[in-house]
Amino acid sequence: xxxxxxxxxxxxxxxFAARHTAGTAAPIPALSGLRVSADDDAVRLTGYDYEAxxxxxxxxxxxxxxxxxxxxxVFAEIVHALPQGQVRVHTREGVVEISAGATEFTLPTLxxxxxxxxxxxxxxxxxxxxxxxxxxxxxxxxxxxRGDAVPVLSGTLLEFDAESVTLTSSDRFRVAIHQxxxxxxxxxxxxxxxxxxxxxxDATRSLGAGTDLLTVGLGGEGEAVLSLGLDERLxxxxxxxxxxxxLRTKVPTDFVGTVVLAVEELRAALRRVCxxxxxxxxxxxxxxxxxxxxGAAGDVDTRGRERLAxxxxxxxxxxxxxxxxxxxxxxGFDSEYVxxxxxxxxxxxxxxxxxxxxxxxxxxxxxxxxxxxxxA
Numbered sequence: 001x002x003x004x005x006x007x008x009x010x011x012x013x014x015x016f017a018a019r020h021t022a023g024t025a026a027p028i029p030a031l032s033g034l035r036v037s038a039d040d041d042a043v044r045l046t047g048y049d050y051e052a053x054x055x056x057x058x059x060x061x062x063x064x065x066x067x068x069x070x071x072x073x074v075f076a077e078i079v080h081a082l083p084q085g086q087v088r089v090h091t092r093e094g095v096v097e098i099s100a101g102a103t104e105f106t107l108p109t110l111x112x113x114x115x116x117x118x119x120x121x122x123x124x125x126x127x128x129x130x131x132x133x134x135x136x137x138x139x140x141x142x143x144x145x146r147g148d149a150v151p152v153l154s155g156t157l158l159e160f161d162a163e164s165v166t167l168t169s170s171d172r173f174r175v176a177i178h179q180x181x182x183x184x185x186x187x188x189x190x191x192x193x194x195x196x197x198x199x200x201x202d203a204t205r206s207l208g209a210g211t212d213l214l215t216v217g218l219g220g221e222g223e224a225v226l227s228l229g230l231d232e233r234l235x236x237x238x239x240x241x242x243x244x245x246x247l248r249t250k251v252p253t254d255f256v257g258t259v260v261l262a263v264e265e266l267r268a269a270l271r272r273v274c275x276x277x278x279x280x281x282x283x284x285x286x287x288x289x290x291x292x293x294x295g296a297a298g299d300v301d302t303r304g305r306e307r308l309a310x311x312x313x314x315x316x317x318x319x320x321x322x323x324x325x326x327x328x329x330x331x332g333f334d335s336e337y338v339x340x341x342x343x344x345x346x347x348x349x350x351x352x353x354x355x356x357x358x359x360x361x362x363x364x365x366x367x368x369x370x371x372x373x374x375x376a
Contacts, residue, residue, distance in 0.1 A: 001036070001038050001064050001065065001066025001067065001068055001089070001090060001091045002038075002062075002063040002064040002066075002088075002089070002090035002091070003038045003043055003060040003061060003062045003063065003064075003088075003089055003090075004060060004061045004063075004086050004087065004088050004089075005043060005058055005059065005060040005061070005086070005087055005089070006059075006085075006086065006087070007079060007082045007083070007084055007085055007086070007087045007100055008084060009058050009059070010043075010058055010060075010079050010087050011076070011079040011080040011082070013043075013045050013056040013057075013058040014034065014045055014072075014075055014076035014079050014080070015076045015080060016045075016054055016056050016206055016233060017034055017045035017046055017047040017054045017055065017056050017072070017076075018034055018045075018047050018054075018072040018073050018075070018076040019047060019054055019202070019206060020047035020048055020049045020051075020052050020053055020054045020235075021033060021034055021047040021048075021049065021072030021073055022049040022050075027050075028114060028116075029110060029111075029114070030069060030110055030111060030112075030114035030115045030116070031048065031049055031050070031115075031116070032071060032072060032073075032110070033069035033070060033071060033072055033110040033115065034046070034047055034069070034070055034071070034072030034075055034076070035047075035048075035067070035068075035069055035112075035115060036067065036068050036069070036070065036089075037066075037067045038060065038062045038064075038065050038066055038067070039062060039065045040062065040065075041059060041060065041061070041062060042057050042058065042059055042060055042062075043057070043058050043060040043062070044056070044057050044058075045058065046118065047072055048115075048116065048118055050116070050238075051196070051199065051237070051238055052199055052203065052235060052236060052237045052238065053118050053119070053235065053236045054203075054206070054233070054234070054235050055233070055234045055235075056232055056233045056234070057232040058232070063090075064090070066091065067112065068091055068096060068109050068112060069109060069110040069111065069112045069115055070096050070107050070108075070109055070110060071107055071108070071110070074107060075098070075107060078098055078105050078107075079098065082098075082100040082101075082103055083100055083101050083103065085100055085101060086100065087099070087100045088100070091109065094108065094109055095107065095108055095109060096108075096109055118236075119223050119225045119236055119238070121217060121225070121227045121234060121236055122217035122218055122219035122225065122227055123186075123217055123219075124185055124186075124215040124216060124217045124227075124229065125160070125184065125185060125186050125188075125189060125190060125216060125217055125218055125219075126160070126165075126182050126183055126184040126185050126186075126189075126215075126216050127182065127183050127185060127213040127214065127215045127216065128165065128180055128181065128182035128183070128213065128214055128216065129180075129181075129213065129214070130204070130207065130208065130212050130213065130214040130230060132180055132181075133165075133180050133204060133214060134201075134204040134205060135332075135334075136167050136178040136180050136332070137156065137167065137197070137200050137201045137204050138201050138204075138205070139169075139176055139178070139328070139331055139332040140156040140167050140168075140169040140176060140178070140197050140200070140201065141156075141169075141197045141198045141200070141201035142328045142331070143169040143170060143171060143174060143175075143176040143197075143328060144156060144169040144170070144171060144197035144198070145170070145171040145172065146171075150172070151240065151241070152194060152240055152241055152243055152244055152245075153169075153170055153171060153172065154196060154197060154198075154240070155169075155194040155195055155196050155197055155240040155244070156168065156169045156194070156195055156196075156197040156200055157169070157192060157193075157194050157244045157247075158192060158193045158194075158195060158226075159191070159192045160182075160184075160189050160190055160191065160192065160218075161189070162184055162189070163181060163182070163184075164179050164180060164181050164182060165179075165180050165182050165216075166178070166179045166180075167179075167180065168244070168247055168248075169197055170245075170247055173322075173325065173369075173370045174325055174328075174329065174367065174368060174369045174370060175247045175250055175251070175366075175367070175368040176329065176332060176365075176366070176367050176368075177247075177248070177251070177365070177366040177367075178332065178364065178365055179363070179364040179365070180364075182216070190218040190219065192242065192244075193218055193224075193226055193239050193242065194239060194240040194241065194242050194243075194244050195226050195237050195239060195240065196237065196238075196240060199237050200226075200237060203228055203235040203237060204228065206235070207228060207229075207230040207233055207235060208230060212230055212231065213230075214228055214229070214230050215227075215228070215229040215230070216228060217229070223238060224238075224239045225237060225238055225239060226239060250348065250368060251348075251350065251366060251368055252341065252343065252347070252348045252349070252350050252368065254343070255314065255341035255342055255343055255350070256314060256315050256317055256342060256343050256344055257287065257312055257313060257314030257315045257316060257317060257341075257342060258312075258313045258314060258339055258340065258341045258342070259287050259292060259310045259311065259312045259313070259339070259340050259342075260310065260311040260313075260337050260338070260339050260340075260354065260357040261292060261308055261309075261310050261311075261337065261338055261340065262308070262309075262336065262337055263330055263333050263335065263336060263337060263338050263353075264336075265308050265309075266294070266308060266330065266338065267327065267330050269294045269306040269308055270283060270294060270323055270326060270327055270330075271327070272304065272306060273294055273295060273296040273304035273305065273306055274296055274304070274323050275304060276296060276297070276298040276302045276303060276304045277296040277297060277298045277302075277304070277323065278298075278323075279323055279324040279327075280322055280323065280324045280325075281296060281297075281298075281322075281323055282296070282320040282321070282322065282323070282372045282374075282375050283295070283296045283320065283321055283322075283323040283326060284296070284318060284319070284320045284374065284375065285318070285319050285320070285321070285340075286318045287310065287312060287316045287317055287318070287319070287342070288310070288312070288316045289312050289316060290309065290310065290312070291307050291308060291309060291310055292307070292308045292309075292310040293305055293306070293307050293308075294306045294307075294308060296323060297375065311357040311358075317342060317344070318374060319342045319349065319371050319374075320371055320372045320373065320374050320375065321349070321369055321371055321372060322369075322372060325369055326369060329351050329367035329369055330351075332365050332367060333351075333353040333365055333367075334353070335353030335354055335355060335362065335365075336355060336356070337353070337354045337355065337356060337357060337359075338351050338352070338353055338354070339351070339352050339353075339354050339361050342371070345371075346370065346371045346372065346373060347371070348368050348369070348370055348371075349368070349369050349370075349371055350366070350367070350368055351366075351367040351368075351369065352365070352366055352367075353365050
């Protein structure tokens with residue numbers, strides 16, 4: 001195999017594909033490899049670690065078509081570090097030579113026969129704007145449970161209909177629901193899928209969150225996977241067991257009162273008062289007719305308080321939240337205001353976005369947070 005490609009494009013492609021090479025912790029050495037296939041006027045790079053795969057096509061001048069497996073992450077680092085210009089790659093007696101200008105590297109090849117068969121990418125079933133989808137899945141990854149205590153809750157639930165994709169994540173103490181518009185491209189829509197939340201966020205981040213359309217596929221032959229495609233890049237992610245709980249039934253509808261606050265003012269106040277307390281300490285909201293007092297306490301006499309203008313409907317009250325959980329919820333809103341519906345005791349509270357204090361709440365972003373007991 002012999003080809004020449006531009007260093008910057010090849011370096012970006014290798015970095016993208018090598019994300020899903022398994023490195024030194026690979027269960028088999030072949031999974032640490034990057035599969036390189038050269039044919040016609042392009043080179044295809046593929047990384048796979050059984051959980052996910054990344055494939056990218058990069059333009060190249062191919063003198064000798066061929067296919068090989070080489071140490072993925074080392075190759076990506078080498079190409080990324082090369083001077084700008086043309087990179088020459090060719091195989092010779094069991095090694096691959098990489099050169100650009102006066103710089104040369106040699107890497108051993110790995111046994112291509114040991115490389116496992118990749119899952120077949122499913123055909124696209126729809127497309128959506130990459131940027132809002134990336135923002136939604138980034139918040140989902142913060143909300144989903146960490147670890148294996150409840151494996152299905154480490155995933156994000158995707159539900160498909162003709163006009164939108166609804167994403168849901170929870171760690172049992174809070175629920176985030178986002179609705180993202182999309183365009184279905186086929187009549188047979190999948191109903192739902194549960195995707196590992198942090199893998200999904202990493203995939204959308206690596207694909208890029210520009211103005212381009214992201215294609216979505218679901219299904220495939222054999223093991224079911226989700227595919228995400230953008231330009232010449234494609235990522236597949238294995239699905240989790242589809243036994244996700246019916247969390248929409250946990251969204252409260254009755255409240256003692258609701259208060260509307262400016263999102264940025266509330267976010268800034270939480271960050272300031274938490275200077276004297278841990279991010280996961282209790283932050284107390286004392287809600288009155290015209291203002292909300294945001295307070296947090298550290299050790300002994302260390303305290304912080306800030307007063308914010310609020311628009312109350314119903315009765316006032318005092319409610320405490322995990323400060324970090326409340327900040328995570330606010331990250332999901334791009335509206336100017338947020339409406340907080342609260343109840344007595346430690347019953348669930350609801351955050352929804354609104355354009356103005358007297359406007360109706362939007363339903364595209366919903367965040368349910370479980371209050372904490374009021375500190376002594």
